[in-house]
């Protein structure tokens with residue numbers, strides 16, 4: 001089992017790199033952001049609640065996310081491993097993930113921390129906003145998402161350092177260059 005947490009600020013390239021990792025290592029992909037956007041599109045109860053937070057650039061409450069994640073994880077039982085994209089985003093989520101994986105006789109194999117300069121993050125997100133149609137890719141929401149990242153999500157770096165799973169990945173450069181760095185890191189632990 002190869003369980004990868006792909007980590008980084010909004011705009012750090014988690015989604016783009018996840019797609020390449022999945023192809024290379026035949027993993028399943030769980031993006032909590034994608035699951036939430038599907039719930040919003042289908043106007044489910046969860047989708048309606050999530051929308052309020054997403055449009056303000058805030059995090060959806062841990063309990064909702066952890067319950068949602070548990071269900072998705074159960075649907076991926078026969079996989080070679082999972083790439084977790086956009087999850088965990090808080091310490092309670094990281095602890096819940098550890099419990100869920102341990103219950104299944106597994107653990108996180110590696111946490112890839114994509115490191116990108118703040119100015120570049122804002123540029124990328126504004127560019128993406130022109131084509132993504134995402135209601136949260138506008139300057140005001142981007143700023144709150146970055147603040148939330150620094151306050152609530154960045155502390156996970158220390159959590160995964162303590163777990164011995166953290167690997168810093170230089171996230172500036174071409175998609176291929178960055179993927180090369182990721183492959184080196186993953187091949188060293190798989």
Ligand code: AMP
Pocket residue numbers: 010032033034036053054055057058059060061065085086087088089093136145
């Ligand atoms: P993303 O597509 O990962 O950038 O997520 C978009 C938005 O969905 C975030 O700004 C949050 O509002 C919400 N979201 C996604 N994943 C999580 C999570 N693990 N915990 C809380 N909120 C989340």
